[in-house]
Amino acid sequence: MYDFGILFSSLLNGVTTGAVYALIALGLTLIYGVLHIINFAHGAALMVALYAVYLLKTNLGIDPYLALPIVVPGMFCLGYALQRGIINRAGHGKDENILLVTLGISIVLENLALLVFKSDTRTIETAYTLTTVAIGPAMIALPKLVAFAGALVASMLLLAILTRTDLGRAIRAVAKEKHGAKLMGIDVDHVYAMCFGVGLACLGAAACFLLPAYYVNPQVGAGFVPVAFTIVVLGGMGSFGGALVGGLLIGVVESMGGLFLGESLGQIGIFAVFIAVLLFRPQGLFGVKA
Amino acid sequence: MRDLAAIAAFAAVVGGLTLGLDSGVWLTFIMMALYASLLAQSWNMLGGYGGQFSFGHALFFGTGAYAQAMVQLSLGWNAWLALAAAVAAAVCVAAFVGALTFRYGLKGSYFALATLAFAEVFRILAVSVDFTGGGVGLMLPLRESFANMQFASRRGYIALVLGFVVAAMGVTSWLRHSRFGARLQAVRDNEDAARAVGIDPWSVKLGAIVLSAAFMGAGGAFYVQVFQYIDPGLAFGPVSSVEALVAAIVGGMGTLWGPVLGAAVLHLLAELTRNLFGQLPGLNMIVYGSVLVLIVMFVPRGLSGVGRSVRDVIRGRRG
Numbered sequence: 001m002y003d004f005g006i007l008f009s010s011l012l013n014g015v016t017t018g019a020v021y022a023l024i025a026l027g028l029t030l031i032y033g034v035l036h037i038i039n040f041a042h043g044a045a046l047m048v049a050l051y052a053v054y055l056l057k058t059n060l061g062i063d064p065y066l067a068l069p070i071v072v073p074g075m076f077c078l079g080y081a082l083q084r085g086i087i088n089r090a091g092h093g094k095d096e097n098i099l100l101v102t103l104g105i106s107i108v109l110e111n112l113a114l115l116v117f118k119s120d121t122r123t124i125e126t127a128y129t130l131t132t133v134a135i136g137p138a139m140i141a142l143p144k145l146v147a148f149a150g151a152l153v154a155s156m157l158l159l160a161i162l163t164r165t166d167l168g169r170a171i172r173a174v175a176k177e178k179h180g181a182k183l184m185g186i187d188v189d190h191v192y193a194m195c196f197g198v199g200l201a202c203l204g205a206a207a208c209f210l211l212p213a214y215y216v217n218p219q220v221g222a223g224f225v226p227v228a229f230t231i232v233v234l235g236g237m238g239s240f241g242g243a244l245v246g247g248l249l250i251g252v253v254e255s256m257g258g259l260f261l262g263e264s265l266g267q268i269g270i271f272a273v274f275i276a277v278l279l280f281r282p283q284g285l286f287g288v289k290a
Numbered sequence: 291m292r293d294l295a296a297i298a299a300f301a302a303v304v305g306g307l308t309l310g311l312d313s314g315v316w317l318t319f320i321m322m323a324l325y326a327s328l329l330a331q332s333w334n335m336l337g338g339y340g341g342q343f344s345f346g347h348a349l350f351f352g353t354g355a356y357a358q359a360m361v362q363l364s365l366g367w368n369a370w371l372a373l374a375a376a377v378a379a380a381v382c383v384a385a386f387v388g389a390l391t392f393r394y395g396l397k398g399s400y401f402a403l404a405t406l407a408f409a410e411v412f413r414i415l416a417v418s419v420d421f422t423g424g425g426v427g428l429m430l431p432l433r434e435s436f437a438n439m440q441f442a443s444r445r446g447y448i449a450l451v452l453g454f455v456v457a458a459m460g461v462t463s464w465l466r467h468s469r470f471g472a473r474l475q476a477v478r479d480n481e482d483a484a485r486a487v488g489i490d491p492w493s494v495k496l497g498a499i500v501l502s503a504a505f506m507g508a509g510g511a512f513y514v515q516v517f518q519y520i521d522p523g524l525a526f527g528p529v530s531s532v533e534a535l536v537a538a539i540v541g542g543m544g545t546l547w548g549p550v551l552g553a554a555v556l557h558l559l560a561e562l563t564r565n566l567f568g569q570l571p572g573l574n575m576i577v578y579g580s581v582l583v584l585i586v587m588f589v590p591r592g593l594s595g596v597g598r599s600v601r602d603v604i605r606g607r608r609g
Binding site: 032038086089090091092094095096097099100101103104105106107108110111112113114115118119218222226229230233237262264265267268271272274275278279280282 | 343390391394395396398399400402403404406407408410411414415417418425528532536539540543570571572573574575576578579580582583584586587590
């Protein structure tokens with residue numbers, strides 16, 4: 001019914017999209033795993049990063065890939081400031097309040113974008129936007145390939161930070177036992193803010209890899225939020241390796257779903273996986289039972 | 291008993307205002323504030339008294355809305371009969387989702403995300419299948435009459451939604467004082483302890499989600515009757531989920547008056563910002579979002595907690 005070439009190109013497409021999903025989900029799972037908050041502003045923050053990449057390209061002519069060293073630290077600072085200045089203060093440590101605060105922040109960010117940029121959908125033109133590469137029987141757009149490689153490298157880098165550095169050790173300590181970490185002299189509020197910063201920095205990287213083959217408008221983040229949550233749950237909340245594998249899996253599920261069920265119904269595959277995992281393996285593929 | 295008297299007084303005041311006011315703007319405001327209270331009170335039954343945070347209450351809202359429209363359009367049912375069908379449909383969906391998620395012991399953020407996922411599944415289904423009208427949505431023909439539940443004046447709709455709100459308040463008051471409510475709150479506060487004294491958390495939570503969904507479904511049906519239009523995004527998108535939970539939390543969850551207060555205040559805020567900053571798209575929502583954050587920052591116990599704090603201060607000074 002479907003020949004190998006179509007299946008293979010759909011698989012390739014899914015894996016490359018999935019790598020970017022994974023990067024977005026890594027940020028979300030880091031924030032959830034350590035701060036135990038569901039960050040509803042994640043999609044809006046991605047949107048901010050995409051606009052930053054867009055503005056750098058259109059106003060200063062900076063290539064999206066070269067914008068990485070600007071956007072990633074920028075998003076880190078935004079995240080650090082948001083957590084330290086607003087979320088931590090307004091949350092009062094209550095889950096429902098933190099939820100409302102991240103919701104409020106996403107409303108503000110999205111409408112700020114609407115005010116400044118109007119609701120137009122914008123894209124950027126680069127020399128390589130339409131370049132394709134042949135891999136076996138399939139053709140794939142060069143930006144998607146770069147995104148795949150870039151997202152994998154960024155994820156590895158994040159994993160290295162978490163496992164090899166003092167900051168990573170502090171983050172893992174706080175995630176496991178907040179009070180114990182505090183007694184060991186770790187500044188918990190600082191670690192929280194660092195986590196939020198790193199989580200948003202992931203979005204900065206994702207935005208740089210996404211935009212050459214994607215678009216930006218004020219609502220663009222909303223589509224990514226359910227997908228990112230699915231990946232986080234699939235991989236196991238707070239599990240970084242799980243987010244990576246989950247991202248790739250979900251990318252493939254989405255792409256295959258689109259192939260077999262059509263564009264609109266195809267997305268249902270993602271949520272079917274999501275609900276099945278929640279019901280039958282709520283700890284996720286790689287998570288451990290709490 | 292005191293609750294019931296207060297609810298009756300509330301209904302009398304709103305009813306009096308409705309009869310006394312002639313301005314269409316104010317009548318629309320009252321109608322929409324009551325509608326928002328209905329959604330918030332519905333969320334409060336499960337979220338506030340049951341401790342089960344739903345991010346996908348639009349699931350029940352949309353089910354009710356679609357049932358209300360489809361039963362009238364395809365089967366030619368009377369609108370009041372359709373309302374019963376809408377509530378029944380929302381209850382069935384809630385029983386299914388609740389039985390499944392609570393059976394597998396989903397709690398906290400897991401339950402929240404599961405409800406969100408179910409709402410998304412329904413939204414995608416509503417876009418994809420034919421009998422819901424797909425992405426175009428369903429339009430209800432305008433036939434103003436009492437039998438069709440379509441009123442020429444806002445007052446008719448206000449009477450209808452006030453009836454729903456009063457019923458929801460009555461049920462909430464019942465949750466505060468009944469054995470079932472006590473069991474539900476016990477499960478909310480400590481599920482293991484509740485189980486140890488012989489409460490079955492599964493059936494209690496299932497009861498709460500079904501009650502909550504019945505009123506959310508009525509809210510959806512009301513929406514269709516007022517606006518005569520529904521599409522997948524309006525029905526199952528995040529807007530009504532968010533509206534319900536924000537108003538309940540801002541007002542004060544697990545209280546009788548919090549959701550009504552929260553809905554009224556947030557609605558007033560939305561109207562004010564729309565009138566003041568409406569000419570620039572986005573600005574009104576920026577103000578709305580900022581005020582939301584400020585409320586949470588400075589009134590962490592919800593608006594109805596303010597009254598309690600004031601009382602505490604007065605009592606503290608006396609003592």
